[in-house]
Amino acid sequence: MIEVNNLVKNYGKYQAVKDISFRVEQGEVLGLLGPNGAGKSTTMNIITGYISATRGEVKIGGYDILKNPREAKKRIGYLPEIPPVYVDMTVTEYLNFVADLKGVKKAEVKTMLDDIMEKIKITNVSGKLIKNLSKGYRQRVGLAQAMVGYPDVLILDEPTVGLDPKQIIEIRDLISELGKTHTIILSSHILSEISAVCNRVIIIHNGQIVASDTPDGLSAKLSQNRYRVRLKGDENAVLEAFDKNENVAFAELTQSDEEGTCDIFLEGANGVDIRETAFEVAVKHNFVLLLINSEKMTLEDVFLQVTENEPVEEKMPEATANKNKEEAPKEAEE
Amino acid sequence: MKAIYKREMKMYFNSMTGYVFIAFFVLITAVYFSMMNILSMSPQFEYVLSSVIMMFLILGPMLTMRLLTEETRYKTDQLLLTSPISISGIVVGKYLAAVSVFLIALLITAIFPAILSIYGNIATVQIIGSYFGFLLLGGVFIAIGLWISSLTDNQIVAAVGTFVAIFLLIMEENIASWASGSVAFSLLFSVILAVLIAFYFYNNTKDKKYSVGLFGVLVILIAAVYAVKPTLFDGIAGKFASMFSVLTRYNYFAMGIFDMSSVVYMISFITVFLYFTVRVIEKKRWS
Numbered sequence A: 001m002i003e004v005n006n007l008v009k010n011y012g013k014y015q016a017v018k019d020i021s022f023r024v025e026q027g028e029v030l031g032l033l034g035p036n037g038a039g040k041s042t043t044m045n046i047i048t049g050y051i052s053a054t055r056g057e058v059k060i061g062g063y064d065i066l067k068n069p070r071e072a073k074k075r076i077g078y079l080p081e082i083p084p085v086y087v088d089m090t091v092t093e094y095l096n097f098v099a100d101l102k103g104v105k106k107a108e109v110k111t112m113l114d115d116i117m118e119k120i121k122i123t124n125v126s127g128k129l130i131k132n133l134s135k136g137y138r139q140r141v142g143l144a145q146a147m148v149g150y151p152d153v154l155i156l157d158e159p160t161v162g163l164d165p166k167q168i169i170e171i172r173d174l175i176s177e178l179g180k181t182h183t184i185i186l187s188s189h190i191l192s193e194i195s196a197v198c199n200r201v202i203i204i205h206n207g208q209i210v211a212s213d214t215p216d217g218l219s220a221k222l223s224q225n226r227y228r229v230r231l232k233g234d235e236n237a238v239l240e241a242f243d244k245n246e247n248v249a250f251a252e253l254t255q256s257d258e259e260g261t262c263d264i265f266l267e268g269a270n271g272v273d274i275r276e277t278a279f280e281v282a283v284k285h286n287f288v289l290l291l292i293n294s295e296k297m298t299l300e301d302v303f304l305q306v307t308e309n310e311p312v313e314e315k316m317p318e319a320t321a322n323k324n325k326e327e328a329p330k331e332a333e334e
Numbered sequence B: 001m002k003a004i005y006k007r008e009m010k011m012y013f014n015s016m017t018g019y020v021f022i023a024f025f026v027l028i029t030a031v032y033f034s035m036m037n038i039l040s041m042s043p044q045f046e047y048v049l050s051s052v053i054m055m056f057l058i059l060g061p062m063l064t065m066r067l068l069t070e071e072t073r074y075k076t077d078q079l080l081l082t083s084p085i086s087i088s089g090i091v092v093g094k095y096l097a098a099v100s101v102f103l104i105a106l107l108i109t110a111i112f113p114a115i116l117s118i119y120g121n122i123a124t125v126q127i128i129g130s131y132f133g134f135l136l137l138g139g140v141f142i143a144i145g146l147w148i149s150s151l152t153d154n155q156i157v158a159a160v161g162t163f164v165a166i167f168l169l170i171m172e173e174n175i176a177s178w179a180s181g182s183v184a185f186s187l188l189f190s191v192i193l194a195v196l197i198a199f200y201f202y203n204n205t206k207d208k209k210y211s212v213g214l215f216g217v218l219v220i221l222i223a224a225v226y227a228v229k230p231t232l233f234d235g236i237a238g239k240f241a242s243m244f245s246v247l248t249r250y251n252y253f254a255m256g257i258f259d260m261s262s263v264v265y266m267i268s269f270i271t272v273f274l275y276f277t278v279r280v281i282e283k284k285r286w287s
Helices: A040-047 A069-074 A091-101 A106-120 A135-147 A165-181 A191-197 A215-223 A235-244 A274-285 A299-308 A312-333 B002-014 B017-039 B045-064 B069-073 B077-081 B087-108 B111-119 B124-151 B155-170 B172-180 B183-205 B208-228 B236-242 B246-254 B260-286
Strands: A002-011 A014-024 A029-033 A055-060 A076-079 A153-157 A183-188 A200-205 A208-213 A226-232 A248-254 A261-268 A288-294
Touching: A002 A040, A014 A040, A014 A055, A014 A208, A029 A040, A029 A165, A029 A191, A040 A055, A040 A153, A040 A183, A055 A069, A069 A076, A076 A135, A091 A106, A091 A135, A091 B002, A091 B077, A106 A135, A135 A153, A135 A165, A165 A183, A165 A191, A183 A191, A200 A215, A200 A299, A208 A215, A208 A299, A226 A274, A235 A248, A235 A261, A235 A274, A261 A274, A274 A288, B002 B017, B002 B087, B017 B045, B017 B087, B017 B111, B045 B087, B045 B111, B045 B124, B045 B155, B045 B246, B069 B077, B069 B155, B077 B087, B077 B260, B087 B124, B087 B260, B124 B155, B124 B246, B124 B260, B155 B172, B155 B246, B172 B236, B172 B246, B183 B208, B246 B260
Parallel strands: A029 A183, A029 A200, A076 A153, A153 A183
Antiparallel strands: A002 A014, A002 A055, A200 A208, A226 A261, A226 A288, A248 A261
16 A cells, blocks of 8 residues: 655755665554654655655555655545644634545535544534644644545554543544554554554664564564573572573573562573573572563563664673673672 | 635635735725825826835735745645645645735725716726736735745745835836946846855755855856956846836836736746745755
């Protein structure tokens, strides 16, 4: 449904988007994730045809956004970062204008707008001037605007910003429901939202795609088979024992809640079940094994890992393990 | 285009702008009408219209200053530009709305010559010509105002810019006659032109070195031409200024001369500025 190929956007010398490519299939809900200034909004602005890309192409339902803008734009409903509402119009006036803009047939306008306002729950403010509405309601009016004309594709730039928790849940449910019949691209920095709503997540950082998978797949891929093991014993002795063991691919000390114990993150080397190794090591060195817990990374962790430490898999374990080694004695002295 | 036109009309008459514009325009015309026709017992209404032209300095910016500035400022251009309508549709829709408000005001003032005609003979041809020319002249000023409003997202800047542009156009005859005599002024004018060209080049390429280089080349060229044939600079500024002689064209209409070339001239003027506006909006998307 949406095809983005080798998108590049330069602002003068600054490159906001560096060669982004992805596809979104019919009925898919794609989440764009990334820190501020990562290029999410720029990408969305290019997809919707608001700005033009320096290089690359965007196709909506097979129509190129530059070569055939009218057909492509007919298929898109766009909610930008700031809802594009005219503050000196009432909600109904505004939505009627949008319907007019999008070429909705006169006979269908009223039922369509009533239906949309019902769904988004703005019927009660339909007669109010938009300038008198709260941020949350303006956001909803913006969302309603995107739905006018029932486009196949919805592009939503941070749709739940400024809403209260109850509204967030409502909008989220609405997006989930719309996702059944629409193709949706949604950007957010609230990760729980993305994992709740999206089938697939793309993490953008510095204008590049750094990770792309399902929310579960993403956390599974990065956490692999990592376990938290709690042992009674000296921190340094524990770390040393595991570091020496050849079945351990990754060992990192971490904070323990219990007095006189230490926690360590462990990962097995190529397919070894690290739980067995943990038990064997504990027996051999006389540590008392208190806890083995599967450590699943949340999307937050994945996000932080991907955007902070760029070469994720290789560099990190050793670096942090060393760092902990250095810090550990200091803590012991204190 | 229709959707934009309808919205703009609604905005003019939902807010005070449309009413204030019309009221102000009619009031000023009425004042001139009372002074020039009634009190001095003269039937020449076309002089009234010619005097009202000055009021465009205030009325022009009033009509056009928020047309595109507000869209950029409140990001509503995101809605327009991602909707299945063309940029020229947006620009023409807005333009026609502004011209419509102006036309409404103009039609109301037709009451005054109608009153005159009750009491005696009026120069019908001149008055109709004046009205026609006046509409075209207003159309030109509105097109320029629309273009200026596309350049900035600040209403005040747009208003002042439009004021200056209309002022220069109204004063064009005076400037031309004053400038044409002096060679020094023509030289200065050529250098200013070179600066503008270099700045335009810089604005498009963002390359300081080449822009300064281009300016240098142009100045050397001007100096060379001046050294070889100084007479070439005679009246160059005046000739340039007369390219913008909208007021002179208007005066033909006011005299009752329906000059086709003037009609074409005014309409081309409008078209060019509407085209500029479309280009400005398009360029924003690419930069």
